Amino acid sequence: MEPFTTHTGVAVPLQRSAVDTDQIIPAVYLKRVTKTGFDDALFAHLRQQPDFVLNRPEYVRGSILVAGPDFGTGSSREHAVWALRDYGFRAVFSPRFGDIFRGNSGKQGLLTGVIPEPEIERVWRALAAQPGIEATVDLEAQTLALPGLAVPFEIDAYTRWRLLEGLDDIGLTLRDETRITEFEAGREAWRPTTLPIGTP
Amino acid sequence: MTDSTTAPAASAASTQRTPSTRTAKTLAEKVWDAHLVKRGEDGAPDLIYIDLHLVHEVTSPQAFDGLRAEGRPVRRPDLTIATEDHNTPTVDIDKPIADITSRTQIETLRRNAAEFGIRLHPLGDAEQGIVHVVGPQLGLTQPGITVVCGDSHTSTHGAFGAMAFGIGTSEVEHVLATQTLPLTPFKTMAITVEGTLKPGVTAKDVILAVIAKIGTNGGQGYVLEYRGSAIRALSMEGRMTICNMSIEAGARAGMVAPDDTTFAYLKGRPHAPKGEQWDQAVAYWRTLASDDDAVFDAEVFLDADELEPFVTWGTNPGQGVTLAGAVPDPASMADPQQRASAERALEYMDLAPGTPMKDIRVDAVFMGSCTNSRIEDLRAFASIVKGRRKADGVRVMVVPGSARVRLEAEAEGLDKVFTDFGAEWRFAGCSMCLGMNPDQLAPGERCASTSNRNFEGRQGKGGRTHLVSPLVAAATAIRGTLSSPSDVASEVLV
Numbered sequence: 001m002e003p004f005t006t007h008t009g010v011a012v013p014l015q016r017s018a019v020d021t022d023q024i025i026p027a028v029y030l031k032r033v034t035k036t037g038f039d040d041a042l043f044a045h046l047r048q049q050p051d052f053v054l055n056r057p058e059y060v061r062g063s064i065l066v067a068g069p070d071f072g073t074g075s076s077r078e079h080a081v082w083a084l085r086d087y088g089f090r091a092v093f094s095p096r097f098g099d100i101f102r103g104n105s106g107k108q109g110l111l112t113g114v115i116p117e118p119e120i121e122r123v124w125r126a127l128a129a130q131p132g133i134e135a136t137v138d139l140e141a142q143t144l145a146l147p148g149l150a151v152p153f154e155i156d157a158y159t160r161w162r163l164l165e166g167l168d169d170i171g172l173t174l175r176d177e178t179r180i181t182e183f184e185a186g187r188e189a190w191r192p193t194t195l196p197i198g199t200p
Numbered sequence: 201m202t203d204s205t206t207a208p209a210a211s212a213a214s215t216q217r218t219p220s221t222r223t224a225k226t227l228a229e230k231v232w233d234a235h236l237v238k239r240g241e242d243g244a245p246d247l248i249y250i251d252l253h254l255v256h257e258v259t260s261p262q263a264f265d266g267l268r269a270e271g272r273p274v275r276r277p278d279l280t281i282a283t284e285d286h287n288t289p290t291v292d293i294d295k296p297i298a299d300i301t302s303r304t305q306i307e308t309l310r311r312n313a314a315e316f317g318i319r320l321h322p323l324g325d326a327e328q329g330i331v332h333v334v335g336p337q338l339g340l341t342q343p344g345i346t347v348v349c350g351d352s353h354t355s356t357h358g359a360f361g362a363m364a365f366g367i368g369t370s371e372v373e374h375v376l377a378t379q380t381l382p383l384t385p386f387k388t389m390a391i392t393v394e395g396t397l398k399p400g401v402t403a404k405d406v407i408l409a410v411i412a413k414i415g416t417n418g419g420q421g422y423v424l425e426y427r428g429s430a431i432r433a434l435s436m437e438g439r440m441t442i443c444n445m446s447i448e449a450g451a452r453a454g455m456v457a458p459d460d461t462t463f464a465y466l467k468g469r470p471h472a473p474k475g476e477q478w479d480q481a482v483a484y485w486r487t488l489a490s491d492d493d494a495v496f497d498a499e500v501f502l503d504a505d506e507l508e509p510f511v512t513w514g515t516n517p518g519q520g521v522t523l524a525g526a527v528p529d530p531a532s533m534a535d536p537q538q539r540a541s542a543e544r545a546l547e548y549m550d551l552a553p554g555t556p557m558k559d560i561r562v563d564a565v566f567m568g569s570c571t572n573s574r575i576e577d578l579r580a581f582a583s584i585v586k587g588r589r590k591a592d593g594v595r596v597m598v599v600p601g602s603a604r605v606r607l608e609a610e611a612e613g614l615d616k617v618f619t620d621f622g623a624e625w626r627f628a629g630c631s632m633c634l635g636m637n638p639d640q641l642a643p644g645e646r647c648a649s650t651s652n653r654n655f656e657g658r659q660g661k662g663g664r665t666h667l668v669s670p671l672v673a674a675a676t677a678i679r680g681t682l683s684s685p686s687d688v689a690s691e692v693l694v
Binding site for chain 1: 237238243244245247249251252258259261262265266270272275277278279280281286287299301302304305308319338339340342345350351352366367368369370371373374377378379380382384416417420421447448450452468469470471472473477478480481484516537540541544634635636653655656657658661
């Protein structure tokens with residue numbers, strides 16, 4: 001995973017609350033067996049509305065999404081993260097995220113920063129005044145900066161560390177493989193196994 | 201990646217809690233602590249062992265690809281099981297799947313299962329079905345275990361007193377490779393439902409009322425433990441319906457302490473412990489209930505006697521009212537976000553404030569999904585529609601949760617009840633709950649659905665969903681308008 005330190009790009013105001021993962025990527029797009037190429041599926045239904053924010057020319061190259069509360073709730077589909085990433089987004093900000101979505105994002109290098117609602121609205125106002133301006137996300141300093149406005153964001157310390165270092169989760173866990181093996185040795189014999197196939 | 205890097209100290213803002221500091225424990229804390237491979241230090245998550253990993257065709261292909269790329273095996277194929285459910289067809293299952301991308305996904309799962317030595321129940325197999333119906337019916341879902349699956353409704357399995365939650369595809373790969381997950385401890389919330397449910401009021405109504413009360417983010421960061429006399433009185437199917445929708449309240453998991461109802465359901469199932477091991481297991485399972493003096497991080501109370509059949513009017517599961525109520529007026533909502541969300545929902549749903557819920561006409565009724573497609577759910581639906589005919593112009597689909605449920609239903613003659621009623625009796629799968637297969641609503645169509653999500657476009661682009669219980673779905677299918685079972689009870693049979 002590529003480390004994340006700072007990123008500068010076009011900030012997109014998504015002035016909606018409760019954008020669930022069904023809206024981020026509708027289920028019909030989940031049939032692919034690859035991990036990339038989901039950019040066309042991002043907000044597929046919403047993008048059919050001509051006035052949707054990503055249909056405005058100044059936001060087409062957006063890479064920082066500034067959303068309302070409860071972004072990424074609902075289905076566990078990691079495709080939501082892949083679609084955002086494939087479109088070009090590197091960071092999403094919201095007052096509240098769905099738990100599974102936030103976990104998935106960290107593993108794919110997509111930064112999810114929590115910014116309280118009044119501050120999100122200030123950012124929206126700044127973006128409305130100058131549509132298409134660039135913003136800078138600084139993970140070290142935990143700030144989202146626009147010309148004349150810098151707002152701090154929250155991110156849990158562990159995810160921040162992993163993003164900064166670009167660390168792979170499985171590799172980290174396998175450092176503890178001896179402990180996993182020890183744990184397995186102590187499991188009770190009656191715990192269920194799927195093999196061999198059971199009979200009543 | 202370098203070995204010299206170390207995790208940072210927990211920040212002051214961290215919400216992480218340390219359950220080990222309490223001596224009296226909740227059910228969730230007991231299961232967590234029993235699966236601790238390594239306690240996280242300095243802000244790092246705990247490493248938790250996973251007892252059961254359920255796999256399906258949609259969220260697994262990229263995980264297996266990841267393993268191949270790194271040359272990693274599946275660590276415990278004997279704790280892993282796969283089935284096909286999300287985009288399997290529910291008619292003509294003996295024919296090749298028409299949709300090429302769906303077929304590719306199914307074929308990819310079959311190839312991956314064969315390559316990595318994973319047990320798979322493919323379409324046409326007697327144990328195929330929705331992954332959350334299959335685990336319990338095989339007796340694999342047991343009290344006190346940890347269960348994960350790349351599907352948010354994995355919370356269903358918490359009905360057995362298991363800690364069960366949905367994960368993303370990266371985590372699927374992580375569990376395949378290591379049989380563990382790095383996790384930050386959840387907070388605990390007790391949801392106590394005391395009293396007796398009125399006739400016609402079911403588990404589905406309880407959970408819709410819970411979500412309407414705490415909101416779609418009220419459970420965020422929590423494991424919910426459902427308690428109280430009304431929960432104890434529920435069957436395992438009812439408890440599964442409630443735990444299933446915990447995610448719709450924002451919670452990762454929902455749990456019910458195991459009791460004699462749980463043990464009776466499990467005993468004799470193919471993968472339940474047998475003989476002496478059964479006794480050992482039950483003795484352990486009885487220790488899992490939350491200690492009397494355990495402290496929950498949050499508590500919510502509901503009076504079962506006051507609950508009524510519930511139905512959603514909006515586009516998230518928290519936007520619900522009693523069936524006797526009316527579409528609310530966004531103008532009366534104090535919170536601006538809530539008001540804006542309600543206004544958008546009513547526009548999408550094409551509903552006017554003040555409309556009595558029972559005046560709303562539907563085009564379709566969907567009886568199925570991991571929320572309500574078990575044999576008891578089908579029996580409940582059948583009890584209302586038996587000997588009647590569906591309303592003209594309403595399409596009624598009955599989709600069993602698994603091939604096994606379908607066989608059971610047919611053995612009881614329920615299939616005949618459904619087809620005589622005018623319903624389509626289909627094969628097992630997720631079907632119209634999320635419309636990945638051809639079972640979809642047309643734009644503008646309105647559906648009373650026993651599923652779990654009324655999101656925009658969920659059941660088909662432009663489709664409008666009202667979440668209901670199987671009993672309400674049945675009554676609605678008879679009258680063509682959203683109806684409660686009591687509305688049809690007094691009617692003369694046709």
